[in-house]
Amino acid sequence: xxxxxxxxxxxxxxxxxxxxxxxxxxxxxxxxxxxxxxxxxxxxxxxxxxxxxxxxxxxxxxxxxxxxxxxxxxxxxxxxxxxxxxxxxxxxxxxxxxxxxxxxxxxxxxxxxxxxxxxxxxxxxxxxxxxxxxxxxxxxxxxxxxxxxxxxxxxxxxxxxxxxxxxxxxxxxxxxxxxxxxxxxxxxxxxxxxxxxxxxxxxxxxxxxxxxxxxxxxxxxxxxxxxxxxxxxxxxxxxxxxxxxxxxxxxxxx
Amino acid sequence: xxxxxxxxxxxxxxxxxxxxxxxxxxxxxxxxxxxxxxxxxxxxxxxxxxxxxxxxxxxxxxxxxxxxxxxxxxxxxxxxxxxxxxxxxxxxxxxxxxxxxxxxxxxxxxxxxxxxxxxxxxxxxxxxxxxxxxxxxxxxxxxxxxxxxxxxxxxxxxxxxxxxxxxxxxxxxxxxxxxxxxxxxxxxxxxxxxxxxxxxxxxxxxxxxxxxxxxxxxxxxxxxxxxxxxxxxxxxxxxxxxxxxxxxxxxxxxxxxxxxxxxxxxxxxxxxxxxxxxxxxxxxxxxxxxxxxxxxxxxxxxxxxxxxxxxxxxxxx
Numbered sequence: 001x002x003x004x005x006x007x008x009x010x011x012x013x014x015x016x017x018x019x020x021x022x023x024x025x026x027x028x029x030x031x032x033x034x035x036x037x038x039x040x041x042x043x044x045x046x047x048x049x050x051x052x053x054x055x056x057x058x059x060x061x062x063x064x065x066x067x068x069x070x071x072x073x074x075x076x077x078x079x080x081x082x083x084x085x086x087x088x089x090x091x092x093x094x095x096x097x098x099x100x101x102x103x104x105x106x107x108x109x110x111x112x113x114x115x116x117x118x119x120x121x122x123x124x125x126x127x128x129x130x131x132x133x134x135x136x137x138x139x140x141x142x143x144x145x146x147x148x149x150x151x152x153x154x155x156x157x158x159x160x161x162x163x164x165x166x167x168x169x170x171x172x173x174x175x176x177x178x179x180x181x182x183x184x185x186x187x188x189x190x191x192x193x194x195x196x197x198x199x200x201x202x203x204x205x206x207x208x209x210x211x212x213x214x215x216x217x218x219x220x221x222x223x224x225x226x227x228x229x230x231x232x233x234x235x236x237x238x239x240x241x242x243x244x245x246x247x248x249x250x251x252x253x254x
Numbered sequence: 255x256x257x258x259x260x261x262x263x264x265x266x267x268x269x270x271x272x273x274x275x276x277x278x279x280x281x282x283x284x285x286x287x288x289x290x291x292x293x294x295x296x297x298x299x300x301x302x303x304x305x306x307x308x309x310x311x312x313x314x315x316x317x318x319x320x321x322x323x324x325x326x327x328x329x330x331x332x333x334x335x336x337x338x339x340x341x342x343x344x345x346x347x348x349x350x351x352x353x354x355x356x357x358x359x360x361x362x363x364x365x366x367x368x369x370x371x372x373x374x375x376x377x378x379x380x381x382x383x384x385x386x387x388x389x390x391x392x393x394x395x396x397x398x399x400x401x402x403x404x405x406x407x408x409x410x411x412x413x414x415x416x417x418x419x420x421x422x423x424x425x426x427x428x429x430x431x432x433x434x435x436x437x438x439x440x441x442x443x444x445x446x447x448x449x450x451x452x453x454x455x456x457x458x459x460x461x462x463x464x465x466x467x468x469x470x471x472x473x474x475x476x477x478x479x480x481x482x483x484x485x486x487x488x489x490x491x492x493x494x495x496x497x498x499x500x501x502x503x504x505x506x507x508x509x510x511x512x513x514x515x516x517x518x519x520x521x522x523x524x525x526x527x528x529x530x531x532x533x534x535x536x537x538x539x540x541x542x543x544x545x546x547x548x549x550x551x552x553x554x555x556x557x558x559x560x561x562x563x564x565x566x567x568x569x570x571x
Contacts, residue, residue, distance in 0.1 A: 056458050087464030097459040100478045110463035
């Protein structure tokens with residue numbers, strides 16, 4: 001593991017909304033081209049962590065963040081060009097957010113904003129992203145219909161395609177399978193295994209088995225504290241470092 | 255539910271008396287009464303519109319069948335001589351053109367300003383500035399139209415004559431500026447509501463994909479809010495077409511087709527307001543003015559209907 005290159009480094013991250021602190025100083029590293037999963041019950045700060053990563057936390061007026069996050073050596077908290085950072089990170093929200101555009105335009109949105117206008121380039125990119133998100137076969141005949149008219153699971157795959165469309169270095173998935181049936185989930189998991197070669201994937205999930213299947217390392221957050229972060233062999237063994245980790249994974253919690 | 259709860263808790267609750275619980279009589283009657291009242295409120299809108307239409311139509315109708323009246327001349331002639339001794343003419347074309355040009359020019363002023371202000375308030379300014387601006391804009395909406403007309407007559411007309419050197423300051427441009435300023439608050443407050451109604455998740459999703467603020471507004475927010483923004487603009491148009499007192503005072507009130515923005519015009523509304531008081535009840539002049547009211551009615555109806563079709567067309571796409 002020591003030979004791996006660190007791509008994201010978080011140290012002493014604290015996040016508070018108003019006077020309520022939700023992440024109490026956590027530190028960890030994420031390596032390049034790994035699938036890093038984050039597990040933990042509700043209110044443990046998983047989503048807030050992702051929102052710090054691409055600075056969308058700026059949108060919550062009372063949110064305060066301290067500590068440092070570096071992505072490829074750049075400090076996220078102080079960087080000027082947030083737009084470049086966000087283009088580097090693909091983000092998939094738990095519930096699909098279909099922009100009020102056609103399927104094609106939804107996927108082509110980010111590349112267009114980044115300045116890609118050539119029709120044939122866009123066509124190829126849209127097809128590639130939709131294929132990667134296991135959606136191409138279902139929508140290839142109606143790319144011009146509204147994205148919001150798709151079913152919930154299809155919309156979620158559309159947002160995954162959209163997150164891939166600007167060819168990010170880092171892909172963050174926040175409980176992506178919450179609205180998708182198990183079969184499609186497995187198909188997307190296969191895709192993620194392939195994508196791992198091209199990018200770093202951060203997977204926030206409530207399904208501990210999903211973390212076990214996909215990730216190489218897993219972090220367990222509980223109430224804003226980092227309980228344990230280690231390789232899957234350790235976390236999902238019978239003897240992780242912390243008793244709580246074992247209890248949570250095996251459903252003995254609380 | 256605690257761990258002490260047993261299977262008994264899953265059985266349906268039996269009332270103690272063995273009787274089915276029933277609601278008291280007053281609650282049943284009260285609910286019926288309330289329902290009837292609310293239904294009446296809903297239907298009343300239809301009744302009022304119909305009643306107004308019937309009344310206006312009843313007043314105007316006799317002239318239509320009086321033989322010496324020509325509907326083609328009424329719509330397309332520019333000769334409006336209602337009080338002439340020898341040659342009475344009732345042609346409203348110049349008035350219609352006056353209404354439409356004033357409205358169009360007013361919208362050319364109000365739409366960019368109004369939508370720009372709505373975008374600024376909704377997306378750019380901080381919470382405190384937002385509150386201040388909203389209060390000020392509501393204050394702008396509260397200014398009575400007579401006061402606007404007064405400003406047009408005294409202040410803006412002086413500016414126009416001083417800057418452009420035209421002899422008369424009360425003209426098409428003056429009326430349009432006043433109407434534009436009057437429509438801006440409506441466009442701003444409804445447009446801002448429309449932008450506020452766009453879920454924050456769109457903003458986050460857009461930003462997460464690396465859009466700049468400008469790209470976010472033009473490619474996500476405006477398309478998402480377009481129906482609301484269109485409604486805002488059309489309500490502004492509605493206000494501008496129907497406004498009477500301010501345009502009466504600011505446009506110069508001469509019946510002719512304008513050839514430039516410094517010509518004086520008269521609008522349909524201003525014409526009715528100015529002449530109805532002088533026309534003898536039941537006279538031809540009186541009835542023609544009511545007919546003008548119907549024409550105005552038809553124009554606003556057409557505007558609303560187009561708006562409806564446009565919005566539906568936008569939705570279908």
